[in-house]
Amino acid sequence: MKRVPEPELMDSVEQTTAYAAADFSEPNGLFCEHLRSTLTSRPPGRLLDLGCGSGGLLVDMAHALDEWTLIGTDAGPNMLSLAAELIETQALASRIELIKAHLPGDIGALQAQGHFAAITSNSLLHHLADPMTLWQSVATLGAPKTQVVVMDLSRPSSIEAAEALVEAHTEGADDVLKQDFLNSLCAAWRADEVLDQLQQMGWHDWTLTEPSNRHWLVTGQL
């Protein structure tokens, strides 16, 4: 299926409310399990999450890495205000900071934050006008040995296959979430395209796995 880009930001009140209410426990669980096993031999440090959205995964990561401090960043003010509420409710404000930044234009605000031992991102890549923005931001914001974990959806082979995934994974969800999920699947990059992006960065030894029927996950060290 030919890729159909979607708007970079999904920040209307309807979209952000539907996104925050959605059940992402399966992909978030896969992501956190992988992250914890990847970081297990490292001393606790600071983790930067790019495109943190309404903060669900950020909070799950804070629980999975209980000695780490986290910075979540996103360009959407409505997403960030839902993330702030969630962090407050979970009493995690002492360990999670939020910064509003639009990549790549606001990268200086993130560089000013200092060293990150880990950089993560989930479901941001397919939103960006240029996918290299994500990888170049990672290269700019990281340092030698920074651990990188990035996950996103994989574009199915046909619109029918995309619709079947929406049907299977949005039971009980409202129409706004279903439409956003379909749009995201149609905008997503396939594993072979992501491997090509990594090659362009010169990251030849990074690994890509496919942890579910609709995700790829990239791990590497700068």
Ligand SMILES: C[S@@+](CC[C@H](N)C(=O)[O-])C[C@H]1O[C@@H](n2cnc3c(N)ncnc32)[C@H](O)[C@@H]1O
């Ligand atoms: C699908 S959400 C993912 C949220 C979160 N990472 C998660 O796993 O639940 C994608 C997020 O990327 C943000 N975004 C899109 N383009 C961006 C950009 N150029 N700079 C910063 N954030 C961006 C959107 O505002 C949105 O919150």
